[in-house]
Each structure stands twice: as C-alpha cells, then as structure tokens.
Amino acid sequence: MIVFDGVEKRFGDTVVLSDLSFTVAPAEHVTLIGPSGSGKTTILRLLMCLDSVTRGTIRVAGQELTGDEKRSRQVRRRIGMVFQQFNLFPNMTVRGNLIEAPTRVLGLSKDEANARAVELLDLVGLREKIDEHPSRLSGGQQQRVAIARALAMRPDVLLLDEVTSALDPELVAGVLALLRDIGETTDITILCVTHEMGFARDFSHRVMMFDGGRVIEDAPPERLFTAPEQPRTQEFLKAVLGR
Amino acid sequence: MIWDWDYAIESLPALLRGLQVTLLATLLGSLLAFALGLVFALVRRSRVPVLSQLVWAFVEFWRSTPLLVQAILIFFVLPGFGITLSPLTAGVVALGLHYACYTSEVYRAGIDAVPRGQWEAAAALHLPRSRVWLGVVLPQAVPRVVPALGNYVISMFKEVPLLLAIGVVEVVTVANQLGAQTFRLVEPLTLAGVLFLLISYPASLLVRRLERRVGVL
Numbered sequence: 159m160i161v162f163d164g165v166e167k168r169f170g171d172t173v174v175l176s177d178l179s180f181t182v183a184p185a186e187h188v189t190l191i192g193p194s195g196s197g198k199t200t201i202l203r204l205l206m207c208l209d210s211v212t213r214g215t216i217r218v219a220g221q222e223l224t225g226d227e228k229r230s231r232q233v234r235r236r237i238g239m240v241f242q243q244f245n246l247f248p249n250m251t252v253r254g255n256l257i258e259a260p261t262r263v264l265g266l267s268k269d270e271a272n273a274r275a276v277e278l279l280d281l282v283g284l285r286e287k288i289d290e291h292p293s294r295l296s297g298g299q300q301q302r303v304a305i306a307r308a309l310a311m312r313p314d315v316l317l318l319d320e321v322t323s324a325l326d327p328e329l330v331a332g333v334l335a336l337l338r339d340i341g342e343t344t345d346i347t348i349l350c351v352t353h354e355m356g357f358a359r360d361f362s363h364r365v366m367m368f369d370g371g372r373v374i375e376d377a378p379p380e381r382l383f384t385a386p387e388q389p390r391t392q393e394f395l396k397a398v399l400g401r
Numbered sequence: 402m403i404w405d406w407d408y409a410i411e412s413l414p415a416l417l418r419g420l421q422v423t424l425l426a427t428l429l430g431s432l433l434a435f436a437l438g439l440v441f442a443l444v445r446r447s448r449v450p451v452l453s454q455l456v457w458a459f460v461e462f463w464r465s466t467p468l469l470v471q472a473i474l475i476f477f478v479l480p481g482f483g484i485t486l487s488p489l490t491a492g493v494v495a496l497g498l499h500y501a502c503y504t505s506e507v508y509r510a511g512i513d514a515v516p517r518g519q520w521e522a523a524a525a526l527h528l529p530r531s532r533v534w535l536g537v538v539l540p541q542a543v544p545r546v547v548p549a550l551g552n553y554v555i556s557m558f559k560e561v562p563l564l565l566a567i568g569v570v571e572v573v574t575v576a577n578q579l580g581a582q583t584f585r586l587v588e589p590l591t592l593a594g595v596l597f598l599l600i601s602y603p604a605s606l607l608v609r610r611l612e613r614r615v616g617v618l
C-alpha cells in the first residue's frame with residue numbers, strides 16, 4: 159500500500175531522513191517510535207504532501223505521490239491525517255468541520271455529507287455536539303471530532319501524529335479506545351506515531367523504531383517490546399517505559 | 402470678534418448637507434479600500450512572479466506619497482488620458498486607493514496570524530485553494546482585523562476635507578464657502594470641527610471596544 163524507496167529529506171543542510179525504504183501492507187497498522195527529532199513526524203508529513211522529499215520516491219497504491227499531477231491528486235485524496243493539536247476549524251461548527259471536505263472535495267450533497275457526519279459523530283460518541291463550535295469542546299472531544307473529520311473522507315490511509323499528546327491524562331483513554339475501535343472495524347491502513355506504548359503494543363501489527371533518520375528495528379510489537387535486538391531500542395524503551 | 406449664535410444656527414443645515422457628502426465619501430472610499438486592500442494582500446502573497454512585485458512596488462510608492470497629491474493627480478491629470486471623473490468619484494478613488502495600501506498590510510497581518518495548523522488541516526482534507534481561503538483562512542483572519550480597519554475608516558473620515566482641493570463639496574468646503582459669502586469663518590468652521598468630533602470620537606470608542614473583544618494583532 160505504501161512504499162518508501164530510498165527517501166531522503168533535508169532541511170537546508172540538515173539531513174532528517176536518509177535513504178529510507180520500507181513498505182506498509184494494506185490494512186496494516188504500523189507504529190513509529192523513536193526519540194524526539196528522529197524524523198517520525200517528517201515521514202507522515204511527506205506522505206501527506208505537507209513537505210516534499212529531496213530524493214527518492216513515495217508510492218501509495220502503486221502511484222507516485224509527486225509527479226503526474228492528476229493521478230497523484232487522486233491517490234493523495236485517499237490519505238487522511240489527524241494532528242497532535244487537533245486543528246479543527248474554529249470558524250465552523252462541528253458539523254461544518256465534518257461536511258466541508260466531503261461536499262467540496264468529494265462532491266457529496268449536503269444531505270449525504272450530513273448523514274455521514276451524524277454517523278461518524280455516533281461512532282465517536284459526540285452526536286449531541288454537532289452544532290457546537292470546537293472551542294466549546296474539551297481537548298478529548300475535539301480530537302474525536304478531528305478523527306471523525308478525517309474519516310469522513312473515507313481514507314484508505316490514516317496518519318496519526320501523537321494524537322493524544324496534547325490531551326489531559328484522563329482524556330487519553332477515550333481517544334485510544336476510539337482508535338482501537340476504528341482499527342478493529344475498518345481496513346484502513348494506519349501509520350501512527352505515539353508515546354503510548356501500551357496502545358502501540360495492542361493496536362499495531364508492526365512497530366518501527368527510528369533513530370537518526372533510519373529504521374533501526376522493525377518487528378511485531380510482541381517481539382520489539384519484549385526482546386528488542388538493538389541497544390538503541392533497548393535504551394529508548396527503558397527511558398519511555400521508565401523501567 | 403464674538404460668536405454669533407444666530408449665524409451659527411443658520412449655517413447648520415448647509416454644513417449638515419456637506420457632512421452627508423463627507424460621510425458618503427468615507428463610506429465608498431472605505432468599501433473600495435477594504436476590497437482593493439484584500440486584493441493587494443492576496444496578490445502579494447500569491448508570489449506570482451512579476452505581478453506580486455508590481456503590487457508591492459505600487460503599495461510602497463503610493464503609501465509614501467501624500468493623499469492630496471494623489472487626489473489632484475487623479476482629478477486633473479487623468480482627463481489628459483481620457484479618464485474624466487466627477488470630483489466625488491475622483492475623491493473616492495483617491496481615498497480608496499490610498500487606504501488600500503494600508504488595509505493590505507492589515508489583512509496581511511491578519512492572514513499571518515492564522516496558525517499554520519489551520520493551513521495544514523485544510524491541506525490534509527485536500528480542500529481546493531479557493532475553499533482554503535474562503536472557508537478557512539479569511540473567516541479567521543478578517544474578524545481579527547476589523548478594529549484595525551475601523552481605525553483607518555476614522556482616519557479616512559478626517560482626511561476627506563483634503564478633497565476640497567478637487568472641488569468635492571464636503572463639510573469643510575461648505576464652511577469655507579459660507580465664510581467667503583459672509584466674511585465670517587469662525588462659526589461654520591468651528592461647527593464643522595464639532596461635527597467631526599461628534600462622529601469620530603464615538604467611532605473610536607466603538608473601535609476600542611471591538612479591540613477588547615477580538616484582541617489587537
């Protein structure tokens with residue numbers, strides 16, 4: 159589904175990713191872990207075309223993300239993203255946030271988009287907030303709306319960048335439960351950056367450990383969390399798990 | 402010289418008619434400045450090679466020349482190029498163009514104040530550029546700049562009398578004419594000043610209240 163092939167990303171003279179190659183299968187859930195600055199966010203941003211590669215290629219569903227404008231736009235649309243800071247549009251209600259892209263990008267009618275919005279708000283447990291503005295919601299509620307907003311585009315690939323890091327501790331569990339639910343009931347390919355190791359462990363099929371812009375270890379969570387091979391992974395896990 | 406109340410009251414109706422013209426010029430000039438300033442801001446931001454530099458150069462140049470000179474240019478020089486405008490139209494164009502150079506900066510600050518995450522969320526939803534601007538960025542940027550725009554409306558209002566140079570019959574022109582007829586300038590001119598005060602002071606209080614509501618950029 160997703161293929162990184164010899165990807166390099168530089169900001170000026172700083173090389174963030176160098177010669178990075180990996181593949182993600184359809185419906186696979188992959189968690190990216192690694193120390194701060196190791197390039198996890200950069201990978202998601204490249205996939206979302208918020209930044210562009212300086213060398214190498216990224217393919218999604220066989221199609222290069224950059225290059226032929228018309229065809230790459232089709233494939234880009236199949237990717238959605240949820241941000242650490244939610245980034246809901248404050249000038250719109252929850253409903254507005256959910257129907258904006260389906261009506262303007264997918265060409266759904268207002269009614270269709272609205273039905274989809276209601277259905278998704280049911281899923282995230284916020285149906286009664288449909289006419290509220292985001293500023294009136296808690297962080298956890300905002301993030302659930304942001305997840306619903308991404309899902310309203312029916313993406314094949316969903317990118318989650320530390321979606322619980324900005325939340326108060328008591329709100330984290332609700333969002334993670336929602337993600338587990340989505341993981342179990344859909345076949346969306348999910349790439350997720352998180353510091354919630356418990357969640358990474360039972361949510362993902364594969365965990366990739368990054369350091370210095372490279373994948374230094376790539377294994378199923380059962381293995382990676384219990385018997386990491388690389389010393390850097392062992393150190394990192396020790397630090398985040400406080401063991 | 403003593404203040405003549407009868408004369409003052411007599412001159413009031415004519416002054417109020419002049420004030421109407423002043424207000425009309427301010428209103429139309431503001432609308433032009435709001436619209437044109439937004440266009441300038443968007444073009445400059447678009448980074449379309451030559452075009453955005455041209456607009457930048459125009460804004461810089463136009464901002465640093467006096468409104469009076471611009472008004473005279475538009476009214477007396479443009480007819481030489483086949484463009485003849487009535488005094489009021491020329492005045493409105495001069496005000497609008499002059500203030501558009503300021504409002505474009507205001508819009509720019511407002512647009513810059515929209516967090517990057519908003520642009521990125523819009524991109525992640527694949528919104529077309531028109532919707533990014535009309536649906537996301539401008540609805541957040543414009544409310545924040547309303548007080549700053551309001552301040553420019555007030556300054557514009559106070560600069561309308563400059564248009565006396567091109568024969569717009571606004572309130573100070575009227576006061577002048579009355580003075581010329583009667584050789585008494587103090588009453589009409591004082592009243593004209595009071596009329597300005599009566600409008601611009603409450604208006605600036607209103608702007609200050611708006612600033613408190615939406616915050617200063």
Ligand SMILES: Nc1ncnc2c1ncn2[C@@H]1O[C@H](COP(=O)(O)OP(=O)(O)OP(=O)(O)O)[C@@H](O)[C@H]1O
Nearest residue numbers: 169170172174192193194195196197198199200201
């Ligand atoms: N726009 C940019 N300009 C310059 N350098 C950047 C830019 N964006 C990211 N970087 C650099 O790229 C490196 C990787 O950043 P990235 O955000 O991908 O790390 P991360 O693994 O997500 O870290 P964290 O866990 O702190 O979120 C960092 O050293 C960062 O300083």
Ligand SMILES: [Mg+2]
Nearest residue numbers: 198199200351
């Ligand atoms: Mg990051």
